[in-house]
Amino acid sequence: MANYMPLTADERWKLYLKQSYCYVGAYFGPLFAALVLDQASSTPPQWGGGFRGYGRRVVSRIASGGVQNSMQFLMAAPLKEDVRYIASSQHGFGHRLEHAVLYSFLTYNTQGHPTLNVANTSGYYSAAAVSTLWIPGERQKVLGCTLGNGSESLALSIPVNILQEFWPEITHKVLRRN
Secondary structure, three states: OOOOOOOOHHHHHHHHHHHHHOOOHHHHHHHHHHHHHHHOOOOOHHHOOHHHHHHHHHHHHHHHHHHHHHHHHHHHHHHOEOOOOOOOOOOOHHHHHHHHHHOOOEEEEOOOOEEEOHHHHHHHHHHHHHHOOOOOOOHHHHHHHHHHHHHHHHHHHHHHHHHHHHHHHHHHHHOOOO
């Protein structure tokens, strides 16, 4: 990739802190996912409905996100993987859409070459496994919950990447911002 600049150790640390604790997405994403995916389907049913059940689902999503980010950042440096989503340098909707989907499974290494996104994928599945500790009834089915919830998180990264890829155009055309 032309003009690619890998993250320094200091930049990695600052990015981890920002994405895990100082970024609106670290809280908005769990609020939204807990409402749309969990509360709407009453998952897990043991947490009940209402504000109390929703609150538990939000806290669970935030905690899972913390585990996911921590695992991702711990693994990315030794694997020489970049944890950022880097927008496509190509033009055209189709090329950019393809890039956004592929880079849910790929990332760049420190030389700017595509590589499997092992750190990110491991983070999704690690968070799914750890969350079985606090989700009622999940401890007995760790493998199934890990595979199901980890795959759900990986699948949700696709629309997130698409949004990131096209966000500049969205803000410019829809919100009339430059």
